[in-house]
Amino acid sequence: MTTHFKPFNTLFLESQSILEPKGKVITRRLSDMAELYQDQKSAQSLMDENPLVYEVFNVEVPESIEHIQHCITVLYPGKVGEEFFMTKGHYHEILNRAEIYFCFKGEGKLVMQTQDGDYEELDMKPGTISYVPPNWAHRTVNTGEEPFVFFAAYPGDAGHNYGDIEKIGFRKVIVNESGEVKTVDNPRYQLS
Numbered sequence: 095m096t097t098h099f100k101p102f103n104t105l106f107l108e109s110q111s112i113l114e115p116k117g118k119v120i121t122r123r124l125s126d127m128a129e130l131y132q133d134q135k136s137a138q139s140l141m142d143e144n145p146l147v148y149e150v151f152n153v154e155v156p157e158s159i160e161h162i163q164h165c166i167t168v169l170y171p172g173k174v175g176e177e178f179f180m181t182k183g184h185y186h187e188i189l190n191r192a193e194i195y196f197c198f199k200g201e202g203k204l205v206m207q208t209q210d211g212d213y214e215e216l217d218m219k220p221g222t223i224s225y226v227p228p229n230w231a232h233r234t235v236n237t238g239e240e241p242f243v244f245f246a247a248y249p250g251d252a253g254h255n256y257g258d259i260e261k262i263g264f265r266k267v268i269v270n271e272s273g274e275v276k277t278v279d280n281p282r283y284q285l286s
């Protein structure tokens with residue numbers, strides 16, 4: 095028996111950051127991820143304001159291997175201390191699942207690492223297609239002054255493993271240093 099799933103379109107209304115039809119939206123404010131930033135004093139001082147860091151607009155498809163999850167992320171500009179706003183970052187729960195990003199607005203970095211401690215980063219700007227191979231944790235960082243907007247697609251069963259990144263962190267952090275975007279060592283990073 096074949097399972098029948100009907101083709102469908104989704105429309106992203108960029109100027110309003112709205113998906114039609116509206117799927118599941120994930121909203122992350124600073125309070126949802128404050129402990130991930132280096133400068134805890136600055137994080138605490140922003141907590142009253144509790145800025146919106148990013149929103150993920152998910153197209154709803156089944157979470158199984160035959161399907162392809164896809165979503166639009168809008169990562170807002172901002173900093174905690176000198177560290178740029180970023181996503182939480184994750185490995186896939188099924189570690190060897192890959193992901194593709196397509197940037198269509200703003201600018202940023204895609205930072206990645208493996209459990210062995212390999213580290214890579216890629217610049218993203220409108221038109222960039224980035225490939226996250228199997229086994230790489232991934233996080234995006236908004237290094238610009240406007241919303242950084244990108245599309246992502248990944249196998250339906252991939253899942254999100256946040257725990258390892260919460261514990262270990264990424265090897266590097268992306269900061270503003272006298273107006274320049276710099277990649278520096280993360281003193282809190284520990285190889286598991």
Ligand SMILES: O=P(O)(O)OC[C@H]1O[C@H](O)[C@H](O)[C@@H](O)[C@@H]1O
Nearest residue numbers: 150165167181182183184246254
């Ligand atoms: O899940 P986070 O690490 O917070 O990143 C936010 C989002 O970024 C990308 O768009 C991924 O494809 C999503 O699966 C992810 O949810």
Ligand SMILES: [Fe+2]
Nearest residue numbers: 186193232248
């Ligand atoms: Fe992912």
